[in-house]
Amino acid sequence: MSDKETNGAKVCCESTMDLQPINVILGELVGKKGMLIPVLQKAQKEYGYLPELVLLRIAEELEISPSEIYGVATFYAQFYLEPRGRHVVRICRGTACHVKGATKITDIVAETLGVGVGESTEDMKFVLEDVACIGACGIAPVMMIDEKTYGSVTVNEAKEAVVNFVPPEED
Ligand code: FES
Numbered sequence: 001m002s003d004k005e006t007n008g009a010k011v012c013c014e015s016t017m018d019l020q021p022i023n024v025i026l027g028e029l030v031g032k033k034g035m036l037i038p039v040l041q042k043a044q045k046e047y048g049y050l051p052e053l054v055l056l057r058i059a060e061e062l063e064i065s066p067s068e069i070y071g072v073a074t075f076y077a078q079f080y081l082e083p084r085g086r087h088v089v090r091i092c093r094g095t096a097c098h099v100k101g102a103t104k105i106t107d108i109v110a111e112t113l114g115v116g117v118g119e120s121t122e123d124m125k126f127v128l129e130d131v132a133c134i135g136a137c138g139i140a141p142v143m144m145i146d147e148k149t150y151g152s153v154t155v156n157e158a159k160e161a162v163v164n165f166v167p168p169e170e171d
Helices: 020-029 036-047 052-062 066-075 095-099 102-113 155-163
Strands: 003-006 009-012 087-092 126-131 143-145 148-150
Touching: 020 036, 020 052, 036 052, 036 066, 052 066, 087 102, 095 102, 102 126, 102 155, 143 155, 148 155
Parallel strands: 087 126
Antiparallel strands: 003 009, 087 143, 143 148
């Protein structure tokens, strides 16, 4: 594997990366107005993050410099340039949740998963995040796994939720 610099952006050659999915995405969206963000979103959904080779492929197809693509991908918090867990466990750290014991929820989930906040589990099943108020203060403390919300969650319920979590597509 070799690295090189292209317009200030670090480029790495992951020769085994399957570019078929990004080619399909580009085929669907290229030519449409303002397609860069949708392309990045779809690519991230497909790959779980934005691999360097995928960003280069996008840059090539859209005739945008790699450094510009990296600029966009690093500007928005929604994009990730490193692999991360497939399912996002979010624990609210807003005031209402904090007062209702969110720290204990975070601690037990972190211990159960064996990771710290911001880290992914070794099997890449989960990534643990803490987030600002998600607007559900009435059911604080609040935890989410992907789109599923756990309100007024207890320490035991939070632990069970991650241990027993089955993604909808695996039901
Ligand atoms: S503080 Fe947690 S939902 Fe508002």
